[in-house]
Amino acid sequence: MSTKINELSVVDADKFTVSRTITIAAPIEKVWAAVTEAQHIARWFPEHATLSPLAVGTTGVFGWSDHGDFPVRIEELDPPHMIAYRWGNSNAAASTLESGETTVFRFTLETVDAGTQLTVVESGFDALRDPAASMDGNRGGWDFELDELVAYLEGSE
Template sequence: MTMTENGPSVVDRDEFTVRRTITIAAPPEKVWAAITEVEHIARWFPQAAVLDGVAVGAGGLFSFDGYGDVPVQIEELDPPRMIAYRWGGASSLDPVRVDVENSTVFRFTLEPVATGTRLTVVESGFDALSDPAGSMESNRTGWDSELDELVAYLEGGS
């Protein structure tokens, strides 16, 4: 079985966003589970994931090899079509809460299509960071590899 081929992420330097749209040969409910349930998230994105629920305001930590723990918080939720996570630096007051002044938001939007699901991720807010251009480029390559892992996870029969 061959994996679905998808184009790379794109940086918009004027809007301070990174965007990637992919098609996954899996139904929307399977994709939704993969982006909202920690046992699935940890199979393709961070090495470990903890969330205290799937609701606006719910928080947690995504742990990445080489980067450590990254606090996350759900900002928006419209199941099973859209979820937005804020992530970034830890708050100086609470190391497991996101510092809103030093973070970005990535929004997953799902759309059913004939071949499965069209998933768009848009990460925004890079203008709030100390190195917007470097952060956008780093996250552009990150979304390329992570979303390719998501396709492999969902299409690989796991």
């Protein structure tokens, strides 16, 4: 179990981004699987996920019973160090990938002495109807979801 306390997410209103860096007491391969494979993603992020194969352009869905289904598409991929997803946003007029009202969240992974350092940066909030509300909501979301990821991977779920 990790004894490190991870910092909370940060909003950069000038760059329209939300970011957070955490350390997970798990090897990079295990963290990579947790952020790229639907069966693992559904254990800590959405309640259900579809996403296969692992390739740029692959589309899928991340869904929550209280928030609905959100389309996702893999935009960038550099295993096991980086994956970027584009997704529809609840603050968009229509939750589609073609609407232009989407954000991109990029996970970068790096091996560190304590396990794996994961950084998420979500960008593109300036394309949404209410950027400030979306950044604030997603800031809280990343705090909760990445804490769930740590619990899942470190076995304290």
